[in-house]
Amino acid sequence: MSHAATQQQPATTTPPQRRSPVAAMLRRAGLRLVYLLGLPVALILVWWWASASSGLYYLPxxxxxxxxxxxxxxxxxxxxxxxxxxxxxxxxxxxxxxxxxxxxxxxxxxxxxxxxxxxxxxxxxxxxxxxxxxxxxxxxxxxxxxxxxxxxxxxxxxxxxxxxxxxxxxxxxxxxxxxxxxxxxxxxxxxxxxxxxxxxxxxxxxxxxxxxxxxxxxxxxxxxxxxxxxxxxxxxxxxxxxxxxxxxxxxxxxxxxxxxxxxxxxxxxxxxxxxxxxxxxxx
Structure with missing residues (x-):
């Protein structure tokens, strides 16, 4: 077996891709917006369901x-x-x-x-x-x-x-x-x-x-x-x-x-x- 065949080729590893600061900032802003709007939207949906299921005039x-x-x-x-x-x-x-x-x-x-x-x-x-x-x-x-x-x-x-x-x-x-x-x-x-x-x-x-x-x-x-x-x-x-x-x-x-x-x-x-x-x- 020749020397060239037995020589191992070095493994090539791709460096990890780093997320840009702008993308990280946008991701944090998006998560914060979801947190801020999530609870109000959930409460409105619960209110909507309660008003539709109860049929109360005092809960439009x-x-x-x-x-x-x-x-x-x-x-x-x-x-x-x-x-x-x-x-x-x-x-x-x-x-x-x-x-x-x-x-x-x-x-x-x-x-x-x-x-x-x-x-x-x-x-x-x-x-x-x-x-x-x-x-x-x-x-x-x-x-x-x-x-x-x-x-x-x-x-x-x-x-x-x-x-x-x-x-x-x-x-x-x-x-x-x-x-x-x-x-x-x-x-x-x-x-x-x-x-x-x-x-x-x-x-x-x-x-x-x-x-x-x-x-x-x-x-x-x-x-x-x-x-x-x-x-x-x-x-x-x-x-x-x-x-x-x-x-x-x-x-x-x-x-x-x-x-x-x-x-x-x-x-x-x-x-x-x-x-x-x-x-x-x-x-």
Missing amino acids: APDVIATTFGEVWFSERFAQDALPSIGRLLAGFALAAVLGVGVGIALGLSRSLRALTEPVLEFLRAIPPPVLVPLLILLVGVTTSMKLLVIVSGCIWPILLNTVEGVRAVDPVLSDTCRCYGVRGPRRLVTLVLRSASPQIMAGLRQALSIAIILMVISEMFASSSGLGFTIVQFQRSFAIPEMWSGIVLLGLLGFTLSVLFQLVERRVLGWYLGLRAATKGE
């Missing part, structure tokens, strides 16, 4: 609600009822944010003031805001001010309490550093106190936003002649069930939209904090 099919939604809210009713409700919601939330952050900073910086006001604040915080609606109607009347006060009475507490805890949790090393470099007064408040407490302040604002939507609807259901809460109750009383469901869907879309917008603002405001957390996890 999703296509009926979607058609009614367009007929009801893609009209002048949106400007008459939805926009005033959104305006009251944002105004009450903004007023609660200003009061909650301002009072929270004062209480967080002063131990004696915090000890003096803590019993009263704990008592007021324990009162459910919807209980104040009859009292505010007597004091203020059925006005926009009453609805704003209802929203503020519930939204102020998570903002205030989170602000107090955030101010109290300021790093003493950073505080001593500011004192050594002569950073005092308003400059210290902005550069150290507010910046250090901003993660907890934003957490309180996030909680208050969801509370504001609830109280906006409650204030309009009790005493009002317009607004989303009033309209939904009127639909229910007149047995306009698809229209009632369309109002509920609109409230859900409003809450979802506000949550997404708040997340965008939060990422902008807390960019330094989120970057620091990502760097810490990367280590």
